Amino acid sequence: MAASTCGSTDGASRRFRSARSNGMRTSRPPGVPVVRRPSGGGAILHGSDLTYAIAVGRSHPWGVSAQRLYDGVHGAAVEVLRAMGLPAAVVAEVDPTGDDVGRSPGRGAPGPETPFLCFDRRSPGDVVVDGCKVLGSAQRRHRSAVVQHGSLLLRRWSALAGSEAGSPAGSAAAGHSGIEDLLGRPVEPAAFIDAWLGHLAASLAAGPAAAEPPLGPGQSEAVEVAAARYRSDAWTHRR
Amino acid sequence: MPATIKFAPSHEWIRVEDGAAAPGSIATIGISSYAVEALTDLVFMQLPQVGRSVKAGESFGEIESVKAVSDLYAPVDGEIVEVNAALPGSLDTLGSDPNGAGWVAKIRIADPRQLDTLLDQPAYEAVVRKQSGGA
Numbered sequence: 001m002a003a004s005t006c007g008s009t010d011g012a013s014r015r016f017r018s019a020r021s022n023g024m025r026t027s028r029p030p031g032v033p034v035v036r037r038p039s040g041g042g043a044i045l046h047g048s049d050l051t052y053a054i055a056v057g058r059s060h061p062w063g064v065s066a067q068r069l070y071d072g073v074h075g076a077a078v079e080v081l082r083a084m085g086l087p088a089a090v091v092a093e094v095d096p097t098g099d100d101v102g103r104s105p106g107r108g109a110p111g112p113e114t115p116f117l118c119f120d121r122r123s124p125g126d127v128v129v130d131g132c133k134v135l136g137s138a139q140r141r142h143r144s145a146v147v148q149h150g151s152l153l154l155r156r157w158s159a160l161a162g163s164e165a166g167s168p169a170g171s172a173a174a175g176h177s178g179i180e181d182l183l184g185r186p187v188e189p190a191a192f193i194d195a196w197l198g199h200l201a202a203s204l205a206a207g208p209a210a211a212e213p214p215l216g217p218g219q220s221e222a223v224e225v226a227a228a229r230y231r232s233d234a235w236t237h238r239r
Numbered sequence: 240m241p242a243t244i245k246f247a248p249s250h251e252w253i254r255v256e257d258g259a260a261a262p263g264s265i266a267t268i269g270i271s272s273y274a275v276e277a278l279t280d281l282v283f284m285q286l287p288q289v290g291r292s293v294k295a296g297e298s299f300g301e302i303e304s305v306k307a308v309s310d311l312y313a314p315v316d317g318e319i320v321e322v323n324a325a326l327p328g329s330l331d332t333l334g335s336d337p338n339g340a341g342w343v344a345k346i347r348i349a350d351p352r353q354l355d356t357l358l359d360q361p362a363y364e365a366v367v368r369k370q371s372g373g374a
């Protein structure tokens with residue numbers, strides 16, 4: 001988990017193309033670098049959030065279905081938020097006719113009315129506080145393993161000093177309340193992470209342990225290959 | 240001979256329409272109804288390129304729901320000879336008719352013996368029950 005630096009990430013699908021066709025790409029705040037995630041979901045403007053990633057094997061009890069992993073990770077976050085005094089809840093169902101759902105009903109791809117930003121969307125499993133989405137996640141499910149990553153909104157997004165904030169996406173992100181805005185006081189990311197890990201460990205009946213696992217033969221090279229792939233413009237602008 | 244449907248543990252199905260497979264036979268590939276239901280609301284699908292050669296277990300496409308992206312894996316070696324080009328624009332078909340109109344691609348099978356390594360319907364249903372937390 002890490003408090004993020006300023007930038008933006010976008011979901012894996014052709015959102016980038018649909019974003020372009022909607023004119024949304026140009027709505028991105030100028031000077032903000034963009035990367036494309038291998039998972040799904042809407043775009044996130046980073047800089048005022050806490051990001052995390054978790055990987056489990058497909059045979060792990062939390063790896064067998066998308067919802068199990070969401071429930072485990074988001075449920076632990078809800079416990080932390082409630083202990084802080086926030087009335088956090090997990091979205092159970094979404095009205096498919098609503099404006100703020102993550103898809104266009106009956107359509108094969110996100111429509112022009114699909115919100116561009118992750119925190120403008122609602123889908124089952126999202127964590128909300130008083131109707132404000134504060135935690136969203138997405139998964140990439142491979143044959144043998146699943147990676148889930150997400151973003152916890154700490155505070156309203158603001159552009160880096162000296163850069164331009166004026167853009168539709170920047171303005172929208174600036175309107176999303178984070179947990180500090182909702183609490184009315186600062187939150188120490190490290191303390192949140194510790195509490196979150198504690199609840200995750202309790203759910204898994206395991207103890208957290210900091211470790212740098214040694215890479216096996218060929219894995220260092222695989223990491224380099226993957227890093228080069230995901231860094232490239234060809235990946236970011238594919239499809 | 241009736242068509243026989245087989246399943247990969249990664250939830251793709253494959254069906255040889257004329258029953259007995261031989262090298263060069265054409266088979267249809269799709270996604271099981273269990274997998275479609277587990278994926279929930281689908282938003283995007285990337286089909287393989289026609290003419291592409293694939294190996295069993297190789298990712299040949301992607302399917303994305305509102306919260307997850309999953310790879311599609313080739314159940315056998317072969318060459319993709321046709322894709323259901325209408326499917327990405329009507330993903331609801333995957334839910335309403337996953338074994339029929341929701342087919343994904345057709346493949347020219349390189350080695351029909353690989354079909355024997357896949358799961359038949361009862362064996363696949365047992366896998367699904369286990370993954371669902373059943374007996």
